[in-house]
Amino acid sequence: MLIKTLLFTGVRVSELVRIRVDEVDLDACRMRITQGKGAKDRTVPFPGSFKETLSLHMDAQRAKGATFLFESSWKKPHSTPGVRALLARYASLAGLEHNMPPHRLRHFLFTWLKTQGIDDALIQPYSGLASRTSLEIYSRVALADAQESYDKVIDRFPV
Numbered sequence: 001m002l003i004k005t006l007l008f009t010g011v012r013v014s015e016l017v018r019i020r021v022d023e024v025d026l027d028a029c030r031m032r033i034t035q036g037k038g039a040k041d042r043t044v045p046f047p048g049s050f051k052e053t054l055s056l057h058m059d060a061q062r063a064k065g066a067t068f069l070f071e072s073s074w075k076k077p078h079s080t081p082g083v084r085a086l087l088a089r090y091a092s093l094a095g096l097e098h099n100m101p102p103h104r105l106r107h108f109l110f111t112w113l114k115t116q117g118i119d120d121a122l123i124q125p126y127s128g129l130a131s132r133t134s135l136e137i138y139s140r141v142a143l144a145d146a147q148e149s150y151d152k153v154i155d156r157f158p159v
Contacts, residue, residue: 008047008050009044010126011031011043011106013103014037016083017035018034019031021048021061029043029050036128045150047151087100087105110123110136
């Protein structure tokens, strides 16, 4: 569950561990990132095919009285080192020779979206990158336009 969330949303680990259950909009297939890098807020998508799994996870979290989407048994959000350790464990179990740092997953998603023909200007609203040069942004587009393009290609993401 955690791995798919990292892969499909491109959020930073520090942002992922702070997502509250009430910041997920299952109907719109979006998550609100509050006070992300640079103290910026943004909304990121997740694929419709992920909605049922995420809904079940959210129900389980609510049943435990959790505030955060990924909360430890101590009623606190998971730590970023804990997420990195979890990914390292999954990489080892999968027989991968190298650990997959979470930030590399984020870059993999954005690179993959770009190779699918998604313009940088459509990727940028989800990336949380402020600089136009970071994704070679030439124009900004509405979130609704970006969502439509994202939805067209995300089900082909190779994971």
